[in-house]
Amino acid sequence: MTSTGAVLRCADVRVVFTPRGLATARADRIVAVDGVSFEVAAGRTLAVVGESGCGKSTLARALVGVQRYTGDITVAQHRGAERRRPIQLVFQDPYASLDPRRTIGFSVSEPIRAQGRHSRAETAKRVGELLELVGLDARMSARYPHEFSGGQRQRVAIARALGADPAVLVCDEATSALDVSVQAQIVNLLIDAQRAQGFAMVFVTHNLAVVRQLADDVAVMYLGRFLEVGPAAQVFAQPRHPYSEALLSAVPRTSAIVDEHRQIRLVGDPPDPRNRPDGCHFRPRCRLYQQSGEPEVCRTRSPGLLATRQQEAHLAACHVTSGPAGPGSVSGTAQ
Numbered sequence: 001m002t003s004t005g006a007v008l009r010c011a012d013v014r015v016v017f018t019p020r021g022l023a024t025a026r027a028d029r030i031v032a033v034d035g036v037s038f039e040v041a042a043g044r045t046l047a048v049v050g051e052s053g054c055g056k057s058t059l060a061r062a063l064v065g066v067q068r069y070t071g072d073i074t075v076a077q078h079r080g081a082e083r084r085r086p087i088q089l090v091f092q093d094p095y096a097s098l099d100p101r102r103t104i105g106f107s108v109s110e111p112i113r114a115q116g117r118h119s120r121a122e123t124a125k126r127v128g129e130l131l132e133l134v135g136l137d138a139r140m141s142a143r144y145p146h147e148f149s150g151g152q153r154q155r156v157a158i159a160r161a162l163g164a165d166p167a168v169l170v171c172d173e174a175t176s177a178l179d180v181s182v183q184a185q186i187v188n189l190l191i192d193a194q195r196a197q198g199f200a201m202v203f204v205t206h207n208l209a210v211v212r213q214l215a216d217d218v219a220v221m222y223l224g225r226f227l228e229v230g231p232a233a234q235v236f237a238q239p240r241h242p243y244s245e246a247l248l249s250a251v252p253r254t255s256a257i258v259d260e261h262r263q264i265r266l267v268g269d270p271p272d273p274r275n276r277p278d279g280c281h282f283r284p285r286c287r288l289y290q291q292s293g294e295p296e297v298c299r300t301r302s303p304g305l306l307a308t309r310q311q312e313a314h315l316a317a318c319h320v321t322s323g324p325a326g327p328g329s330v331s332g333t334a335q
């Protein structure tokens with residue numbers, strides 16, 4: 001999460017859903033993304049994790065421009081301004097980006113043709129290269145999506161996204177619908193493609209084992225906000241927010257077996273986003289709030305993301321762990 005060399009910069013991104021016909025009814029508004037700020041450098045991967053409904057997909061959609069938002073999302077075009085589509089999205093369901101009536105060659109060529117810089121022969125050659133890059137045979141370009149397995153379709157969708165030579169690749173649950181062994185192949189494919197092309201990646205997922213495999217940084221999202229952001233190794237080893245601590249404790253460590261002794265149970269479900277608790281939104285589920293004698297500040301003030309002196313890139317939004325009583329807190333660095 002460095003500010004030098006950032007390719008993707010997001011500042012105070014907000015997405016609010018208002019029920020149709022109730023434009024002024026504040027009570028019914030859903031703040032799906034609530035003032036999120038972050039940066040991702042070239043060749044780096046930020047994983048965004050959190051329970052269902054926390055706003056991950058809405059953020060991904062805002063990033064690629066298919067969801068209206070307020071705030072700033074900017075992409076630095078390090079390799080010249082020729083990239084017409086600097087941010088590409090890979091969905092959970094590759095059918096969403098592959099037209100079932102078109103050959104996969106046609107779909108993969110679409111972003112290349114949109115650049116308007118290549119002859120037919122060059123485009124066909126590039127499509128073949130992209131299919132080979134994602135582990136498919138160039139001769140498969142004449143086939144249709146239904147002739148492929150789920151994993152192969154996801155490879156095609158990735159080839160299509162890479163064809164745009166994106167500065168930023170956003171993956172929204174891109175491996176979640178796949179078998180575990182295929183998931184690993186797709187993750188390796190993304191890692192290799194990132195090494196080759198150098199794009200920044202935002203990887204939205206609820207699959208924490210995958211996050212361990214590929215993320216440089218992790219953002220833990222809850223009710224539209226980032227509660228913790230930092231280098232993946234630090235966040236996994238020493239989470240600073242009680243929500244992350246519980247969420248990440250369920251991750252398989254060295255094997256597929258969850259360490260039962262280490263697992264912390266997350267009690268209850270996230271609150272209704274239309275009726276968010278005052279103060280810290282995580283308070284009703286927070287073990288630290290209860291164990292610390294229910295501090296008033298947790299009920300009255302929403303905590304900002306704060307770093308510590310020792311770990312400046314590791315931020316957490318918790319009054320208890322980052323407040324005056326917390327270890328080495330640094331005030332004034334809230335995002």
Ligand SMILES: Nc1ncnc2c1ncn2[C@@H]1O[C@H](COP(=O)(O)OP(=O)(O)OP(=O)(O)O)[C@@H](O)[C@H]1O
Pocket residue numbers: 017018030031032050051052053054055056057058059206273
């Ligand atoms: N088009 C919409 N209209 C109204 N509310 C929406 C819309 N899309 C999402 N929401 C709401 O916004 C919140 C965030 O949803 P989002 O799908 O971004 O979460 P998520 O973390 O991606 O969940 P999941 O993992 O289940 O996809 C949820 O409360 C959801 O119900």
